[in-house]
Amino acid sequence: MDETPKPPLTRIQRENRARIREAALEAFTRHDLCGGLRGVTLDKIALVAGLTKPNILYYYASKDAIYSDLLENLLEEWLLPLKEISPDGEPLAEIQNYVRRKLRLSIEKPRESKLFATEILHGAPLTAATLSGYLKDLVDEKAALIERWIKQGQLAPIDPYHLIFSIWAMTQHYADFDVQVRAILGAEKTKRLPDEASVFFDTLCARLLTPSK
């Protein structure tokens, strides 16, 4: 009677689930032969997590459930930089800061970026509803803000949606396609990458968005 129908997770359960998520994130995005939902076995996740296969399935109902949980926990963090664009700041600086935050996130958390990319690339089977609901609303709001800035002459005229897409694409490129980036830049230039990319994007934003007098 005192039991709730869905009791909250205990501390140990939360910890073990977090441990499994970390192992799964590693396994799903490691450069083995192939990644993605089907490319990874429970055995691999169990090996990385230091648990046995049935034990994993004690904490998660199925492999798909791990993958879903991982994505859900990811989305919120991933959209935070966009949320933080403020109507009260100086327009160009707000967007440059957004790009910088997004770039840092991509470089510091490439696994998360890759997992999200894999999900969208394969048709967003688990996040389609979130994309056309929550995410669309958020982007519409920020696009309207950018439009307002443009109307007030604080930014040069540009399509705000394609601007946002471009920022996503360019910043995530360094995480998702890091193998290609590294192959082309070579070891030397790769070391300087974070700084040089940062400068590049600052320049790009300034030239693209500074209104002509």
Place this chain on the structure above:
Amino acid sequence: MDETPKPPLTRIQRENRARIREAALEAFTRHDLCGGLRGVTLDKIALVAGLTKPNILYYYASKDAIYSDLLENLLEEWLLPLKEISPDGEPLAEIQNYVRRKLRLSIEKPRESKLFATEILHGAPLTAATLSGYLKDLVDEKAALIERWIKQGQLAPIDPYHLIFSIWAMTQHYADFDVQVRAILGAEKTKRLPDEASVFFDTLCARLLTPSK
């Protein structure tokens, strides 16, 4: 004795292999539950191709062989636009044309773009050698050309490597993440996408690359 050790493929063999490649490309990049090398079964490819599983394996030694062949046939076409940047043209127009060709390729052949993206995302197990060899040389050559244009004052100063990465990222975004783009733009704006993206990129290139007088 008259037999060559590796006889060239007959016409029928070429046709059937092409048919299998088409079916595999469709299967590998279709929005089912998950894609990629492991996400697709020979049964699915056989179904799409209208052949039986053993018949597929008569034309290709293994599933991996189909995937490899697909990628090899793809790379050449995919790099053609970059190759076509000419030292003899007007610099800004050359780059704008490159972006336009790349965008058209992404929009017209999204499956090819997605297959390539999947390969790189998963660590480029089959194309790593090509990336750091042939592709690096090609990019180095074009980056040097852009540097020359900048030194001659025909383009505004910018890091040519990050410029090329950005062009790749932005154009391929419309193919690889089409689900997300469509979810955010809605049906109406999606219809106008090719034109609006084209205008956006022309503007972006002009503002980014036109030298200040």
Place this chain on the structure above:
DNA sequence: GTCTATAGTCTGATAGAC
């Protein structure tokens, strides 16, 4: 809560008739 053992299913590849 965690383990061993295993059920049951799917899948890549092969054998052999036609």
Place this chain on the structure above:
DNA sequence: GTCTATCAGACTATAGAC
């Protein structure tokens, strides 16, 4: 060259001891 039938291995998930 193309088919049916089938094997051998790998995989997810479960049963049940401790």
